[in-house]
Amino acid sequence: MLTTDYAPGMPNWLDLGIPGAEIDDAVAFYRAIFGWTYRSAGPEAGGYGFFQLGDRTVGAIGPLTEEGATPSWTVYFHTADAEATARAVEAAGGAVRMAPGDVFTAGRLAAFTDPTGADFGVWQPRENPGLQAVTEPDTLCWTELYTTDAAAAKEFYRTVFSWIYRDMQMGDGMVYGVVSSSGGSAEDLSQGGIMQLQQEHLDAGAVSEWHPYFGVTDCDATYEMATKLGARVQIPPMDVPGVGRLAAVQDPWGAPFALIKGDPTMK
Numbered sequence: 001m002l003t004t005d006y007a008p009g010m011p012n013w014l015d016l017g018i019p020g021a022e023i024d025d026a027v028a029f030y031r032a033i034f035g036w037t038y039r040s041a042g043p044e045a046g047g048y049g050f051f052q053l054g055d056r057t058v059g060a061i062g063p064l065t066e067e068g069a070t071p072s073w074t075v076y077f078h079t080a081d082a083e084a085t086a087r088a089v090e091a092a093g094g095a096v097r098m099a100p101g102d103v104f105t106a107g108r109l110a111a112f113t114d115p116t117g118a119d120f121g122v123w124q125p126r127e128n129p130g131l132q133a134v135t136e137p138d139t140l141c142w143t144e145l146y147t148t149d150a151a152a153a154k155e156f157y158r159t160v161f162s163w164i165y166r167d168m169q170m171g172d173g174m175v176y177g178v179v180s181s182s183g184g185s186a187e188d189l190s191q192g193g194i195m196q197l198q199q200e201h202l203d204a205g206a207v208s209e210w211h212p213y214f215g216v217t218d219c220d221a222t223y224e225m226a227t228k229l230g231a232r233v234q235i236p237p238m239d240v241p242g243v244g245r246l247a248a249v250q251d252p253w254g255a256p257f258a259l260i261k262g263d264p265t266m267k
Contacts, residue, residue, distance in 0.1 A: 009161035012130030013076035020063030142213035143192035
């Protein structure tokens with residue numbers, strides 16, 4: 001499971017890119033469904049700020065800055081050396097969208113695209129180690145990559161982060177690759193999954209994307225609130241044996257995310 005005892009390759013940051021003029025509305029949306037508050041990172045941060053649950057940071061939000069970018073959540077993975085990771089990304093066939101750079105004295109950030117087209121980033125901590133709460137209700141508890149080429153994606157992330165995979169057979173011959181970090185001290189280091197997009201989704205124009213999962217105490221109630229406030233349905237609430245009850249939506253600006261009342265960690 002996710003933990004704030006971050007090891008290399010584990011998710012340690014998460015932010016939402018949104019048109020700058022829509023940030024206040026997006027803050028209000030996520031406050032209504034998760035109870036998050038907002039704290040600005042300061043006038044020098046260009047509109048970037050933090051989602052907080054109580055006094056703990058659980059994510060961030062900022063204006064889109066890349067030409068052609070659309071609203072989305074970006075998952076960042078821990079690295080001890082952002083420059084080394086950037087070199088590994090390029091060597092493995094990925095692309096550097098944003099070269100490693102300092103974020104004041106908080107740490108170093110870089111953004112990449114994997115060979116299948118999915119965007120992600122890395123965070124090299126300095127003063128800011130990363131998210132202050134995960135695997136709790138209304139916080140990040142899982143990450144999932146839907147990809148146009150699962151085999152290529154697995155090999156890429158194995159090369160870059162030394163991830164370990166455990167394949168699980170699902171219905172209709174689908175295979176779900178459970179991702180685990182190769183470092184850290186926790187006994188269970190599973191942190192996410194990789195799933196091949198099915199042909200009907202590819203035919204409909206689906207692209208490779210990382211999706212965050214947020215733990216909730218009531219999947220149906222949170223889903224109903226989100227859709228009432230303008231979220232678009234991707235997967236209505238459903239039970240997954242041995243996992244829990246989950247749903248997936250796009251927020252009113254088009255950024256996808258999922259909800260899960262997990263079993264047993266999200267009782």
